[in-house]
Amino acid sequence: MRRRGLLAAGALLAAPALAPARAQEGFPNRPIRLVIPFTPAGTTDLTGRLGAEQLGRRLGQPVIVENRAGAGGNVGAEFVARSEPDGYTLLLTTIGTGAINFAVYGDRMPYRPQDLAAVGLFMRVPNVLMVPPEVAVRDVAGLVALAKSRAGGLNYGTAGIGSSPHVCMELFGLMTGAAMTHVPYRGSAPMLTELMAGRVDVGMDNIPSSLPFIKDGKLRALATTGAARSAVLPEVPTLAEAGLAGFEATAWFGVLAPAGTPPAIVARLGAAVDATARDADFRARMGVLGGELPALTADGGSAPAAFEAFLAAERAKWLDVARRSGARVE
Known part of the structure; x- marks a missing residue:
């Protein structure tokens, strides 16, 4: 009787420990x-x-x-x-x-x-570096030269402070010495609208949200930020190819x-x-x-x-x- 009592007590003690294990075995069940x-x-x-x-x-x-x-x-x-x-x-x-x-x-x-x-x-x-058609630069070198030639540099737009495009542009500035002022927006859509209207000089954004406007000629892509060229923008060089050796950010x-x-x-x-x-x-x-x-x-x-x-x-x-x-x- 004493042995059976000890075994029963042991089973009760073990039950809580077995429950999580059973839950893991049956995962997911809802x-x-x-x-x-x-x-x-x-x-x-x-x-x-x-x-x-x-x-x-x-x-x-x-x-x-x-x-x-x-x-x-x-x-x-x-x-x-x-x-x-x-x-x-x-x-x-x-x-x-x-x-x-x-x-x-x-x-x-x-x-x-x-x-x-x-x-x-x-x-x-990857992200893509873009300008509206009225900005008269065709490549990254031209953009850097324009930024350095203007008092106060250029304005660039992104989807917001702390976004991937924002820190990409911060890295771009560190690597090129191009002076640019950040203009953050509440998402990609308002930034792209302002960029196409020419109210900011430069934009950086994820490729998926920018791609339709690049394909329609409403924005000019200068470079992408991945390690290799994007399959959907094969004619656009990477920033590393454009002279920023080692630049990679996605x-x-x-x-x-x-x-x-x-x-x-x-x-x-x-x-x-x-x-x-x-x-x-x-x-x-x-x-x-x-x-x-x-x-x-x-x-x-x-x-x-x-x-x-x-x-x-x-x-x-x-x-x-x-x-x-x-x-x-x-």
Whole structure:
């Protein structure tokens, strides 16, 4: 009787420890929420929705998109960082929420890198340096010469302070010595409207949102920011080809989970994200917009570990640029 009592007590003690293990084995058994930390429409939202569709098929449960915008993506990212670490609430992270914001917001950041766990990378998107047709420059060298010849330099527009185009232009200024004044807008659409109207001299933006206006001749592309020429703008040189040796910067989109999410669940999610990044249909749909989809891992590798290393390198890179350029969100 005493032995049976000890065994029963041991079973009761073991039950709480077994519950999380069973939950991991059955993951996922209900819908997953993917938080997009920006408003609907635009490259971030499109990537998140296409990615959610793919993940749902691979995981066997619906992946429901929820837009939570504000503070350069920090509102949505903080929400996920404070969520239950069970794999059912995820963040569609960008270069802003995953790297740049830590550099430009400084002590005002509402979460830390260690509050979120790396899952995997969906896609990278180069930016494009543009001018309206009435600006009489045809290449990067001409733009730099024009900026240096004008008292006060030129004005450049981006989708906002701390955005990927903003820090790309800060890096451009550091590497060329061209004086330019930042004019931030609330998104790509108003910036592109003002650029086409000639109210700013130069623009930097993600390729997908700018591509239609470049193709229509309403904007002139001078260079792209990736390591190689964009497949959708093959005639446009990279900034490295245009004389800025070593220049490489892309926007990117991936998935993060709350810190403390069980490793087995993170690994399952990471495998699904990595498979999506390799999927032919996903690549085709994003590729026509200028997306680049290099997988970070060899087949069978760890998507979470590879993405964590990628995140660390991006944070270090943009922290250095922010420190040297003085870029900050006031």
